[in-house]
Amino acid sequence: MTTRVAYIVNQYPKVSHSFIRREIQALERQGVAVQRIAIRGWDGELVDADDHSERARTRYVMQQGVMALLAPMLRAAAESPARFWSAWKLAWRMGRRADRPLPYHLVYLAQACRILPWLRAAESSHVHAHFGTNPAEVAMLVHALGGPDYSFTVHGPEEFDKPEFIGLPEKSRRAAFVVAISSYGRSQLYRWMSYAQWTKVKVVHCGLDRAFHDVPASPQPVAPRLVCVGRLCEQKGQLLLVEAAHQVVSNGVALELVLAGDGEMRGEVEARIEALGLREHVRVTGWISSAQVRDEVLAARALVLPSFAEGLPVVIMEAMALRRPVISTFVAGIPELVCAGENGWLFPAGDVAALATAMQACLTTPPDVMERMAARAHDRVLSRHDIDTEAAKLVALFSRPAATVGG
CATH class of the missing domain: 3.40.50.2000 (Glycogen Phosphorylase B;)
Incomplete structure (x- = not known):
């Protein structure tokens, strides 16, 4: 029946x-x-x-x-x-x-x-x-x-x-x-x-469905690119991310940051990007399709999500399934999936200096280490999601x- x-x-x-x-x-x-x-x-x-x-x-x-x-x-x-x-x-x-x-x-x-x-x-x-x-x-x-x-x-x-x-x-x-x-x-x-x-x-x-499971492994991108996927809103912490990006660039570390999404805080985020002189380093996409999100994640070294409050973001699962490590916060269910030093980096929510440090660590990690982290990310998310x-x-x-x- x-x-x-x-x-x-x-x-x-x-x-x-x-x-x-x-x-x-x-x-x-x-x-x-x-x-x-x-x-x-x-x-x-x-x-x-x-x-x-x-x-x-x-x-x-x-x-x-x-x-x-x-x-x-x-x-x-x-x-x-x-x-x-x-x-x-x-x-x-x-x-x-x-x-x-x-x-x-x-x-x-x-x-x-x-x-x-x-x-x-x-x-x-x-x-x-x-x-x-x-x-x-x-x-x-x-x-x-x-x-x-x-x-x-x-x-x-x-x-x-x-x-x-x-x-x-x-x-x-x-x-x-x-x-x-x-x-x-x-x-x-x-x-x-x-x-x-x-x-x-x-x-x-x-x-996650098979569209994410079956994506073949791809080499870690050479470009120093990070991507943040999510609605541009207070709980996702994109303003903090822009501040951290300014610290990274000021430290002389090459960075391309993509903010994939849209939302009520887009104007404020874009104004802060402009005020900090980051237009050449930060791009806001607006809403994009699932296929485009997948392409943006694959083009990045890692996903970065500096959330202040969460459940357990699906985009973290998607990035890990695509063999990309994750930089995120010790918030809610995130540490149940992201293991610091194994498949990503975790930092205290709201700490812009710690976020900048994690971003720099990711951007300067040797390719062979990134490959191992990527494989662990893939295995962990498929076993749980x-x-x-x-x-x-x-x-x-x-x-x-x-x-x-x-x-």
Whole structure:
């Protein structure tokens, strides 16, 4: 019998969320029928052909506006007044001491009312949400309305910044199980759950597909190039990276730095590049496709990611699979994958001098040593982050009755 699962995501597909697409596709390769549901994302800019295909397979809750939620909400109230009232009270409780006021939570209830008939029509037996924010709340409210059991994946760092204000303890208590993407993430969930419920927390890593596994080994680039891949935002630390790049160049070390990505801080980052006279040394690409990201990583000696807060960045996995060492911070799940001196360099978050030192160490490491580090990076990530291996863990969880998942 085919396992039918619905995925609820706030925005899908999305350039920075290719790991969700890979997970869904891996589940389908293992025989799971996945119903894709997104709150929004029907008109966002996409660069990957795979994402365009995924958009055509996704149903969007808010595509017809808020008023389109009214009829499903009234229908749910009429069909099962007791369940609707219970769900309404739950939404009201979630709105107390929340980061968003009560009207948002009533909209989440209305979204759940719209989704419930879609699940029944598709015969989905389980709902899985990505991120412990509003997608997890919508999945919880669907369950309260009489829908299937639910689970959700917590990525961080946002969920760990404000667990009480997004109702993470309540969402976890009601869930069949909760997925953490690293041991660090599991530990943070433990902080907000009773000991009796710790067995609900399952570690399922984000994974890589064969497009990364099967890339043949390529020689370490001769150019003194480093690449940083990610949204240009405060938590990724690109301003710190620009400051470190200035120190490296001032020390007379040759450097080419590529910032692959875009985001709300692009203007500020580019202004700092200009102010420090680094235009000849630093290039900002804007959003690029997965294939272009792969090319930028392969053209660099190493990936550098000076993050202040993280879960476990997928781009680190991708770089290591492509046999490129990593320079990053002692933050969250990163040290579980990057081992200092073996497959990369780690430094304290926020320490610009330590970052500059790590960058110089990478740029001046002999080619034979870099080759050995690259091979270790490849071996480690493939042993821990194969998407089909990780998806198989989810298949097993989706197939078990909710009452036994925590056992």
